[in-house]
Amino acid sequence: MHWIDPACLPETRGKVVLFLLNPHGDADGFILQHAGGTQQQVHFPPHLGKQIARHIAPGDSVRVRGVKPRGADLVAAVSLVTKQGVEIVDEGPPHREHGPKHEHGHRHEHGGEPMDVQGEVVMPLCGPKGELRGALLEDGTSLRMPPHAAAELVEYLTPGVHVQAWGQGVKNKSGCTVDVHDIAELIDEEAGLEV
Template sequence: MHWIDPACLPEAKGTLTQFLLNPHGEPDGFILDGQRQVHFPPHLGTHIAQRVAPGDTVTVRGVRPRTANIIAAVSIAVDDGEPVVDEGPHRDDDRHERPEVETHAAEVTGTVMLSLHGPRGELRGALLDDGMSLRMPPHAAEELQAYLAPGARAQAWGDMVENTHGRTLDVSEIAEQADPGSAADADAGTDA
């Protein structure tokens, strides 16, 4: 969003609870005060992760879609620092390249604490109670809304990536768990 002047945008301030990763292991957002998602483009992920950490008080300026509790950040700053401003991904011919990342097959189970969205408000996954994020394409997430709603017990399978910033599962199948005590009682899996 390099064409938007951050000074004209609404400001939100709070404590960074945890980073969110995309399926390539890049930070592409964080949770503010445990309840609001902040999204930023992956080309800013490394830079932001070097400037802020969980527990820091941050000020975010950005836009909020009508349909979701998310801020698409244009600038992010710690209290006494210069803000990181989204100037667009292709400054000075510096192209963003996806990092090579190791993934491993995994199965996870947990209670959904927060639905996760893309910058335009499209549903893209969920944050579980243990901090694990589930990610899937918007068309799949839209069909599986009930599995990704706060309070749902979800069991998911896919490729997991984890690093110092967090853990995310690129979901290939998901099921709603009927009894929190028994993974064997999960509804039939649904492809994501």
């Protein structure tokens, strides 16, 4: 999005709650909490992840300028300003010589380790154009899947639904994400609910 002038975009302010990771373990967004307590997903391209991680940590106040896709509560960031006043602007991806995948360790190239997670969905997660791509669980784990799969599984990605998901996952100091292969709704046996 380097062709967009960030100064012409609306500004959103809030505190970073947690980072979101892509299946390679790179930060590609965060959850922003507004002054009123509402939360919103902020997406940024993975090539900004390391720079953002150097200057922004969970709990920090930030200002974000970006675009909001139709039908999604998301800001696709074009620029971010840290609490120290450092401005991070998306100037586009770096020039590729051998492709970005070579800088990752072998574990990330294979999509992480097998994981089995469960929890309550607190918000859907979207791609930069607003397409549904997964969900955030109450413990901060993000569930990721291709948009076509997410569209078919929307009932599992709705806030308040308790799910169990299996897939290849990556966990590091920035967060945890699972590239979902299978997902199921958990039914509370104590409530007497039947399938």
